[in-house]
Amino acid sequence: MVSALLAQSNSVWLPTDASTLAPEYDSLFYFVLWTSVVIFVGVVAAMVWFAYKYRRQSPDERPELVEESKLMEISWVVIPTILVLIVFTWGFRAFIKFGVAPPDAYQIDVRAQQWSWLFTYPDGTQSSELHVPVDRPVRLKMNSTDVLHSFAVPAFRIKQDVLPNRYSYVWFESTKTGTFKVYCTEYCGTQHSGMLADVVVQSQSDFEQWLQEAGTPEDMPLPELGQRVYQQQGCQACHSLDGSRMVGPTLQNAYGTERQFADGSSTVADENYLRQSILNPGERVVEGYQNVMPASYSSLSDRQVNALVAFIKEQSDAAEGTTAANSSQPPLQGSAAQ
């Protein structure tokens, strides 16, 4: 198709295409775009030409009446109607393809929450990055723990809102290895623009190897596991480790220091306090902050909570732990934190 050819050579519009759905999307897009350009140029050319040709020559000029041409009127009703019916039908067929995942698709669960993504694999492995094998259909089953979010990967041309009260689904089959961006595209509050994730498309063997390593080895030391859970669960969207203030208080030197609460009471943060703050954050709200920390962490396993506590504990006076955790944050969140 001509439009497909144009698509190849054009880089002004649309990002790289990396899924099986993208080429079809792009040819439809370019078809509509170029048809629009033709109509637009026609309209503007006629307008400019008339404005010049029939410009007023004398103040008293009194133009003749022009017969209305039925043929003209009919043609500009019929031709646009035909055109929109074509794009409607084409768009509708493609839409069905976007909506129906192949039955053999590999399923990954997605949890959206303010302001992070968590991907859970069939074997229970969890990750804040979406790793997928190339050339294999993948279906995401998505749910939100709080407000509306939307899962969008421009390179795959897909998007689907993520709702708190029901599952929604989206599928794709990637065609290129590489790293692409996931955006949250339904406004969800302060760090909406920081709610990004990477999709890493790998060969089947690389993917399997990653899955192996990403699974939590039984003997991983607690602070290290804690750091991993901290990233996966999106704690860094609200808490810094360098002392700066975000939506939540910094966790640098949180352990062992005096905490002031909104109700006027205070306590010195020990391990029990940290544990309670994670499992039941609404119980004691730190002074000067909103009670917005998700309650969903109460479903973390005991080992995960212990690991988090150990990791947070390390952020007090243990300087190396701090830098390590910091540099692994996505750059965007770092800059949004200022």
Added chain:
Amino acid sequence: METAHKEASGVTKTEEAPNYLNHESGIWSWLTTLDHKRIGIMYAWAVAFFFLVGGLLALAVRMELFGPGETIMGPDAYNQTFTLHGIIMIFLFLVPATPAVLGNFVLPIQLGAKDVAFPRLNLASWYIYMIGAFTAIAAILLGDIDTGWTFYAPYSLQQGSAVIIMTASVFVIGFSSILTGMNMIVTIHKMRAPGLTWNRLPLFVWSIYATSIVQILATPVIGITMLLLIFEQVLQIGIFDPALGGDPILFQHFFWFYSHPAVYIMILPGFGIISELIATFSRHRVFGYRAIALSSVAIAMLGFLVWGHHMFVSGQSAVSSIIFSLITFLIGIPSGIKIFNWIATMYKGSIWLQTPMLYALSFLFLFTIGGLTGIVVGVLALDIHLHDTYFVVGHFHYVMMGGMVMALLGGVHYWWPKMTGRMYNETAGKIAVALIFVGFNLTFFSQLIMGTKGMPRRYYDYLEQFTALHQVSTIGSWILAAGLFLVMGYGLYSLVRGKKAPANPWGAATLEWTNVAAIPDPHNFKRTPLVTRGPYDFHLADEVFGGGDGAGDGAAVRAPDAAPPAPEPKTAQ
């Protein structure tokens, strides 16, 4: 024709005569006025104020996006800024602007009427609007509204009391909109001058008629929705909040059931203004008058059946999405037909490129882009990738600002002499159009491009790769602002120092120009006019011609007294 020439002296005579501006004075005479013209002017001040505030907020939004990360404010401040920008521009500016300002001022005169059907109700609408506006200001001062103008649940339900006050304000303003719409419909049905049949109504009147239907039918829905949102937040009854067993998609249905028709409340009056401008400045009958008049009404009706095109990826059923997409296209066609008709009106006309006409041409250019991008996002598959990106932001700015605001600016320039009795500076006017046109395209075309590349909307921060396009957009916004401030500047100057306007500076053929003094009389007409021709029948409108010394200075226009005496109308139908 000769008589027409002689009567030109009537123009100077009427300038000393009492007019609607000087026959009473003092602030109290304004606040208690029942004159539709004065009420229109009071709306104009209020609406212009909110346009200014909304515009400054927009500049702040664009400034923040000049680079990734923090530029001038933090994420919460940014989210509040774009939210207020949207709420102010939609609910306080664009929805009321044309029906309440130009509709109020011009429509009764175009009908040959003394006033609207219910003058007291008209004044009441203004007060209701002001109460709503002050409620909105209170909500802004309380702070922390960062839901976006769409108030999507459940996020909006978690945001505290300021949101309640803001939604209450939207609720109150809705009443003002309903009352104005009702007033206009009754006025159009009952107050037409003798001889002014439906086929002779100026297209501006038709467009306000269509708009009013939508206002009356759709606005109650936003009222109810906002009320439910308040109930939900205060009483926790579980309509929209999933935590209470409600459904957030339901909120979106309610919201768009109003807000899609609302986009027609915003654009339809623009269609009317453009028809007036193109006819007058081409001195031609509007091509396909009936098609334009009736397609406005058709759009108003079909506009109720497409709200779901805002929800293609929200999780609504695929079948509904397909139906909504089809109807969306059907509604695009009448809009396209209008464009073709306007262009055909220019064919073999006598085209005078004064500032209002330049706005009309800008409208044709920009609204065509707006409509075509509307078709793009109406295509089911294409919307998946484009929804909630800057492409949609570009689309609706091309229609709402490139379309409606251009039409409004054109209309304000066109009727400025009638409203104020003074001319604005034509050269400054042309420079401003040029700045606005260039600035607008820089600002929003770059947004269309970055949208297709995947840049999401309502993003405080963005990836490095979008920087260049965002910077073009921000620079464009400065040029656009320069143009608009220029308009404000010469507008204010014209109020004090402007040249006195003649009765019909543009050589137009509708009643407000041909039968009314330069500054209208408090009662508009000395005698009820008798209408004997269509609104754009220049070939029959001898009174507009014959001066020889410039159709543009109204020298040739007969004085208002000369209106053919009507047989005292008892039956205005």
